[in-house]
Amino acid sequence: MxxxxxxxxxxxxxxxxxxxxxxxxSHLLAQQxxxxxxxxxxxxxxxxxxxxxAGTVFRDCxxxxxxVVIPPGNLSVGSSENEAGRMDRGESQQSVxxxxxxxVGKYEVTRAQFARFARESGHTPSGGCFAWNGGGYQxxxxxxxxxxxxxxxxxEPVVCVNWNDAKAYTEWLTKKTGKRxxxxxxxxxxxxxxxxxxxxxxxxxxxxxACRYANVxxxxxxxxxxxxxxxxxxxxNDKHAYTAxxxxxxxxxxxxxxxxxxxxxxxEDCLNEESTGAPADDGDRSSGExxxxxxRGGAWVDSPAFVRYDFRFFIGSDDRDFYIGFRVARTD
Numbered sequence: 001m002x003x004x005x006x007x008x009x010x011x012x013x014x015x016x017x018x019x020x021x022x023x024x025x026s027h028l029l030a031q032q033x034x035x036x037x038x039x040x041x042x043x044x045x046x047x048x049x050x051x052x053x054a055g056t057v058f059r060d061c062x063x064x065x066x067x068v069v070i071p072p073g074n075l076s077v078g079s080s081e082n083e084a085g086r087m088d089r090g091e092s093q094q095s096v097x098x099x100x101x102x103x104v105g106k107y108e109v110t111r112a113q114f115a116r117f118a119r120e121s122g123h124t125p126s127g128g129c130f131a132w133n134g135g136g137y138q139x140x141x142x143x144x145x146x147x148x149x150x151x152x153x154x155x156e157p158v159v160c161v162n163w164n165d166a167k168a169y170t171e172w173l174t175k176k177t178g179k180r181x182x183x184x185x186x187x188x189x190x191x192x193x194x195x196x197x198x199x200x201x202x203x204x205x206x207x208x209x210a211c212r213y214a215n216v217x218x219x220x221x222x223x224x225x226x227x228x229x230x231x232x233x234x235x236x237n238d239k240h241a242y243t244a245x246x247x248x249x250x251x252x253x254x255x256x257x258x259x260x261x262x263x264x265x266x267x268e269d270c271l272n273e274e275s276t277g278a279p280a281d282d283g284d285r286s287s288g289e290x291x292x293x294x295x296r297g298g299a300w301v302d303s304p305a306f307v308r309y310d311f312r313f314f315i316g317s318d319d320r321d322f323y324i325g326f327r328v329a330r331t332d
Contacts, residue, residue, distance in 0.1 A: 042066055046177060049103050049332045055255060057106060060177040060330075063116055067103040067330050068255050074098070075191045096187045103330035104184060104192045107246035107257050108265065112154035114145060114161065114169065121172050129160035129320040132301075134226040148322040155245040157263040157325040163293045163317035166266045166326040173328065183268045184329040186312075189296045193259035193309050195252040200308045202252050202260060207304030211236035214261030215244040215300045216307050232303035243300055260307050263325035264295040271314045292316050299323035 046060050054071035075096045117123065128141035131149040143149050145160040152159075161169075166183055173181035184192065195202075203209040210216050211234065218234045224241035238261075240248070247257045270290035294314045298307035301323050306313070315321070 046179065049179075049330065050101055052101070054101065057255070058103075060173075060179050063113070063120075064173060064177065065109060065113060065328055066106040067328070068106050070098075070102050070104050070188075070192050070254055072098050072100050073191065075187060075194075096191075098188065098191050102184075102188055102192075104188070104254075104256060105327035105329070106255065108157035108263055108325050108327045109166075109169065110155055110246055111145070111152055111158045114158040115154070117169050117172050121168070123165070123168050123172075125161065125165050125320065127318075127320070129322055131160075131322045132225070132227075136227070143322065144320070150242040150322075152243055153245060156243040157246055157258070159243065159263050159322050159325045160320045161325060162320045163266050165320075169326075170328055180331050181328050182331075183266055183326060186267045186269045186294055186296065188329060189259075189265065189267050190309055192254060192256060193252065193297065195254040195256070197253065197309075200310065202250070207307070208235045210234045210261070210304070210307060211238035213250045214238070214258070214298075214307060215240050215249065216261045216298065216304075217300065217302055221300065231301070232305070234304055234307075240300065258297075260297050260309070261302070262300055263297075264299045264313060264321075264323055265297045266324070266326040267294050267296060269294045290317070295324060 042057050042059055047058050049069060052058065052069045054069050056069045057066055058069075059066055075098065076094070118125075125144060128139055129143035129145075129148060130137055131140045131143040133140070133149075140149070143160060145158050145165075148160045163183075170181040170183060173179075193202075199205050201207070201210070201213070203213050211218055215238050216234045217228075217231055219237040220239055220241040222228055222231070222233050238244070238249070243262055246262070249257065249261070251257050252259055271292040271294060272289070292314045293316075294312055296312065298311065305311070
């Protein structure tokens with residue numbers, strides 16, 4: 001739903017990869033076909049990212065998120081003219097290269113992980129959170145990441161965090177490990193999310209198949225979330241009315257979970273409304289309207305129009321919303 005009444009003037013829908021290289025390893029592709037395949041043993045020590053094989057899962061410390069090594073490759077951004085739902089603004093296509101391996105969080109950062117960061121760092125988000133009150137969205141000073149307006153377990157993605165909170169978390173990890181943690185750039189995010197898939201979603205172009213792969217606005221939300229008569233739903237049941245524990249659905253071919261659905265994810269990038277002019281490599285867009293930042297991926301509140309690889313959403317970097325979280329990226 002993405003705050004449809006108040007924020008759609010700030011939403012552009014322009015990034016679609018026409019074709020990606022199918023770079024997932026055979027193990028990761030097998031994992032996509034059969035999510036029951038046992039994951040690789042997680043290595044918990046500091047690593048030189050460029051020396052690790054694609055698909056390696058590691059943690060730099062016991063408190064650190066699991067990170068998957070994503071191989072380099074090329075990406076075409078922007079949507080083709082025959083893309084269903086394509087908008088006519090800001091969708092020029094261009095090629096972008098991911099020149100070297102990157103690390104991307106296997107899961108969205110969880111409540112438990114964020115709680116440890118808050119406890120050890122003393123970071124205390126304040127100012128409330130934009131929340132659902134059963135009839136509409138409103139700023140609520142009583143809501144925060146501990147209480148976003150619905151019950152969560154520690155294994156669910158932290159929400160009600162703004163861009164500055166997410167950056168503080170990555171800076172804490174950087175200080176803790178001596179390795180460079182940050183948020184993914186938009187181009188890294190889309191490259192990692194697609195994992196070589198040319199369709200608009202990880203399953204295919206049919207939104208009705210979403211519930212095996214993503215936590216979205218669905219039959220469970222329609223039944224259990226109050227005041228949702230105006231929402232548009234996927235015609236399936238993902239078994240979670242609100243956020244789901246990370247990793248509840250099928251991974252993509254790179255072994256990443258919840259790249260679409262569950263929680264919107266902050267990226268490094270400042271808002272630029274046109275795709276033309278994006279860095280030719282995977283660098284972040286550090287110029288533009290930096291008071292607003294770009295989010296990707298859709299969330300548990302979202303209809304099919306928004307749960308797509310190429311859909312962009314942006315709000316103020318100080319804003320906290322009950323459907324917005326993040327995942328980390330790591331470089332050497």
